[in-house]
Amino acid sequence: MAGDDHDDHDYRDHGGSVLSxxxxxxxxxxxxxxxxxxxxxxxxxxIVEAYEHAIGPRNGARVVARAWSDPAYKRRLLSDATAAIAxxxxxxxxxxxxxxxxxxxxxxxxxxxTLCSCYPWPVLGLPPVWYKSAPxxxxxxxxxxxxxAEFGVTLPPETEIRVWDSTAEIRYMVLxxxxxxxxxxxxxxxxxxxxxxxxxxxALL
Amino acid sequence: MNGMHDMGGMDGFxxxxxxxxxxxxxxxxERRMFALASAIPFAVPxxxxxxxxxxxxxxxxxxxxxxxxxLWYRAHMALLQQRGVxxxxxxxGTKPLAAETVMAAIGAGASTRMPADGxxxxxxxxxxxxxxxxxxxxxxxxxxxxxxxxxxxxxxxGVFSFADSxxxxxxxxxxxxxxxxxxxxxxxxxxxxxDTVYLDLWESYLDPATR
Numbered sequence: 343m344a345g346d347d348h349d350d351h352d353y354r355d356h357g358g359s360v361l362s363x364x365x366x367x368x369x370x371x372x373x374x375x376x377x378x379x380x381x382x383x384x385x386x387x388x389i390v391e392a393y394e395h396a397i398g399p400r401n402g403a404r405v406v407a408r409a410w411s412d413p414a415y416k417r418r419l420l421s422d423a424t425a426a427i428a429x430x431x432x433x434x435x436x437x438x439x440x441x442x443x444x445x446x447x448x449x450x451x452x453x454x455x456t457l458c459s460c461y462p463w464p465v466l467g468l469p470p471v472w473y474k475s476a477p478x479x480x481x482x483x484x485x486x487x488x489x490x491a492e493f494g495v496t497l498p499p500e501t502e503i504r505v506w507d508s509t510a511e512i513r514y515m516v517l518x519x520x521x522x523x524x525x526x527x528x529x530x531x532x533x534x535x536x537x538x539x540x541x542x543x544x545a546l547l
Numbered sequence: 548m549n550g551m552h553d554m555g556g557m558d559g560f561x562x563x564x565x566x567x568x569x570x571x572x573x574x575x576x577e578r579r580m581f582a583l584a585s586a587i588p589f590a591v592p593x594x595x596x597x598x599x600x601x602x603x604x605x606x607x608x609x610x611x612x613x614x615x616x617x618l619w620y621r622a623h624m625a626l627l628q629q630r631g632v633x634x635x636x637x638x639x640g641t642k643p644l645a646a647e648t649v650m651a652a653i654g655a656g657a658s659t660r661m662p663a664d665g666x667x668x669x670x671x672x673x674x675x676x677x678x679x680x681x682x683x684x685x686x687x688x689x690x691x692x693x694x695x696x697x698x699x700x701x702x703x704x705g706v707f708s709f710a711d712s713x714x715x716x717x718x719x720x721x722x723x724x725x726x727x728x729x730x731x732x733x734x735x736x737x738x739x740x741x742d743t744v745y746l747d748l749w750e751s752y753l754d755p756a757t758r
Contacts, residue, residue: 390578507690511660
């Protein structure tokens with residue numbers, strides 16, 4: 343699927359290369375939608391800008407760092423994630439109903455959407471290609487330990503793995519365990535330790 | 548529908564291919580398709596349920612061969628054709644999303660949560676339930692791997708519009724949505740590890756477990 347096709351299709355339209363078929367078709371659709379008054383081109387530009395520059399995993403990293411630094415915030419995050427995340431200014435599309443699940447020495451959480459690509463946009467941005475790909479979606483629920491091993495994560499056999507298949511109206515984010523190195527850090531320094539995959543649950547920090 | 552999209556538990560797709568420092572978009576047409584898909588529903592009534600249903604209707608071989616945003620293109624072409632927009636243009640009485648309201652619109656979101664007044668919950672946390680063995684020909688969010696399997700209600704998430712009914716055009720049919728915990732063994736057999744799959748399921752998908 344998507345990720346596997348990158349080597350085979352030259353759809354990149356920079357560098358003076360010829361536009362691919364799909365690039366031409368999307369361009370035609372955009373032109374038609376503008377002509378019919380369905381969309382405004384400036385609004386499309388603004389949407390792209392928002393998801394390329396404002397909305398991404400640094401938002402989630404700030405949420406995690408706050409939870410590591412402020413026990414009262416962490417309690418609010420685990421009991422009403424949508425409201426606690428909104429305290430930091432992150433809300434909206436694909437994060438309207440959030441749940442945060444906490445990793446502990448006994449429990450490791452990971453997120454998938456086996457049916458499509460559901461993902462918590464306000465805190466993590468748009469999902470990476472691998473998250474949307476058939477290999478991850480097919481195996482995350484059946485063989486989470488095998489999937490984690492591919493990401494270089496090996497957990498003790500006694501650790502319970504909880505896979506959250508977010509196929510309906512709830513969007514999930516993992517609260518990773520704070521690494522020992524973060525103990526004497528500021529909140530901003532802690533945020534810099536938090537990775538996107540750590541908040542999906544396919545990496546340890 | 549029992550489509551190609553319902554992948555949980557399948558084998559044979561190979562290793563998970565990751566990309567270091569992956570960009571948000573890989574080509575300009577992906578940027579434009581994402582933005583179109585985000586903006587069009589403000590002027591043309593459609594929900595994510597309708598959108599997902601159209602992606603699921605893509606033939607299995609095409610689904611697997613297509614880039615992610617190519618599926619978005621196909622789904623939107625189908626939705627726009629069904630709604631007469633390709634032929635007749637923007638529906639009367641609607642307005643396009645304006646650039647200056649984009650950030651507010653993203654922040655407002657489009658929650659499918661509905662008022663819970665008078666809608667009772669059939670199940671409580673801790674109840675054992677069985678996912679129905681149903682195979683609807685239209686849109687459903689009950690994955691095949693859970694059908695006929697039993698688990699435990701882990702959380703009642705409140706009342707939401709029901710995707711299956713909304714996609715069919717039968718209205719929201721608001722009902723409770725539950726997180727159900729399925730032991731790995733119940734889904735994958737005795738070789739499964741110490742793992743649990745948590746799946747959000749609407750009340751219509753569930754029966755009380757008989758064992």
